[in-house]
Amino acid sequence: MDIKNRNLFRISRFILLKLPKFFRFLSRFRPTRKHLLFIKTDAIGDYILFRNFIEITKRSEKYKDYRIDILGHPIWRDVVSSYDKEFLNAAYFTNPRGLYEAPLTAFKLALRLFLNNYEVVLQPAYTRIFATDGLAALTAAKHIIGYQSDHEGIEPRHKSKTDAFYTQMLLLPAEVYFEFHRNRFFFESVLNERIAINVPSITTGINSKKGIAILPGAGAFKRGWEREKFLQLIKLIKQHTTQPIYLIGGPAEVAAGDYLMENLADGSVENFINKTSLPQLIEKIAGSALLIANETGAIHIAVATQTPSVCILGGGHFERFAPYPNDVAFGPVCIYEKLPCYYCNWDCIFNTAPTDPFPCISGISLEKVWAKVLPLLPHNSN
Incomplete structure (x- = not known):
């Protein structure tokens, strides 16, 4: 405190x-x-x-x-x-x-x-x-x-x-x-009654899904995958699909979004970071064919709107918020490097520089994330 x-x-x-x-x-x-x-x-x-x-x-x-x-x-x-x-x-x-x-x-x-x-x-x-x-x-x-x-x-x-x-x-x-x-x-x-639901749900009225939404932040900076890796991931995605790519998020993602926009070719992505209300963000995720994000609320919104998602996951609250149980439809595909110190409630035992993420995040390689993203890429747009 x-x-x-x-x-x-x-x-x-x-x-x-x-x-x-x-x-x-x-x-x-x-x-x-x-x-x-x-x-x-x-x-x-x-x-x-x-x-x-x-x-x-x-x-x-x-x-x-x-x-x-x-x-x-x-x-x-x-x-x-x-x-x-x-x-x-x-x-x-x-x-x-x-x-x-x-x-x-x-x-x-x-x-x-x-x-x-x-x-x-x-x-x-x-x-x-x-x-x-x-x-x-x-x-x-x-x-x-x-x-x-x-x-x-x-x-x-x-x-x-x-x-x-x-x-x-x-x-x-x-x-x-x-x-x-x-x-x-x-x-x-x-x-005092049985409740049958086992997954969150949000009804938005959006039925068609197109494009890839990427949220490059994590609320708390040290829980987020490096922006340099997100940059390389976007470049790989651009080589394999013509689907539109959207950057999404709020004020905490502005710096990462600016970095990505400065280092990508003009027109490569659309930047909606800090330009939407939260209901509009929910609709953007609901209308996307794929979401890629750190462990944030966006992942739960994707599950609730039945949008396929990839979650880059650390160990602080491992299995409490993600991965989802196997019996949950539209649970995120999670990528992580499990360490002995997982389940730490983000009370990290390692001393890291303020500008570096926690080791359980920084240890996740671009190659490992790409291997999970590639099979989920939506078909090319016409």
């Missing part, structure tokens, strides 16, 4: 860890209502692996009569508006880590949630952080349900306090490791 202003952090910590007890007292004087809140404030890929369970909860026998809200991350606000608003009454958005040094913002959000009189709060993220634990508690809901969790996202000294905020904590079976399966286990446990 990178805290710059310790005084602001202390105030926020007081609000998130101490104030819930006072809000719980105040809740005795308000009526109980059939209101449910999802707390899901992590990245785009996490949301794609979660969002189908919003509809399932809304249609469930247990909560079909409830008003359902969500507290989410602003980076995927437009996805909620485009695909999920019919199942939600209201949506609130915050970057929870930003609340650690923004006590007034944290208090205003907590008060807003408290006044909504939630009966049930569901936080299905296995990797908990104390900001969202605190917000869940500040709702003073009758039922607050989450995972027992580990310490990847929360320090033991904070978790020992926030565990007490939950009225029910689910213990995740060791064999339930893949993230989508974790979500399914959570909602099967909460809803």
Whole structure:
């Protein structure tokens, strides 16, 4: 946790860890209502692996009569508006880590949630952080349900306090490791019903697929394949197909995109990086015949839109987000160099230069990626 202003952090910590007890007292004087809140404030890929369970909860026998809200991350606000608003009454958005040094913002959000009189709060993220634990508690809901969790996202000294905020904590079976399966286990446990789906899905209305989409970033720079290798990969692709090539991504991919455009012949690729909304990015992936990317939300979007994909994969969260289980249709073809230190939660044991990716990424050769890409290249356009 990178805290710059310790005084602001202390105030926020007081609000998130101490104030819930006072809000719980105040809740005795308000009526109980059939209101449910999802707390899901992590990245785009996490949301794609979660969002189908919003509809399932809304249609469930247990909560079909409830008003359902969500507290989410602003980076995927437009996805909620485009695909999920019919199942939600209201949506609130915050970057929870930003609340650690923004006590007034944290208090205003907590008060807003408290006044909504939630009966049930569901936080299905296995990797908990104390900001969202605190917000869940500040709702003073009758039922607050989450995972027992580990310490990847929360320090033991904070978790020992926030565990007490939950009225029910689910213990995740060791064999339930893949993230989508974790979500399914959570909602099967909460809803007390069997859920048949085993893959995320997004209905875009796009039926034809053409071109090759390439996302040359990874959110966190050190988790991404080198841009020089992406450049050579694109040159190889251009030698074997006349299908259009699209560069896609957001602000984090701008530098890599600029590098590729500067080193490719004019007209070689179309650059859509940081030029599309997130729903437009989803449509671009849905309309592509192939996606090539690092382990990012784009890979999960490809699966959800039934677009073939190639994932250049490191070891930090190996098998939690990728590779997909063998029984999943349209799972990505993953390329990786497995090291003994895999499953490290990106707490890398190697000392690397700030400009270099982690060794589990840099060790993946161009030749190995090309061997997987070549058989998947779409037929040439007319």
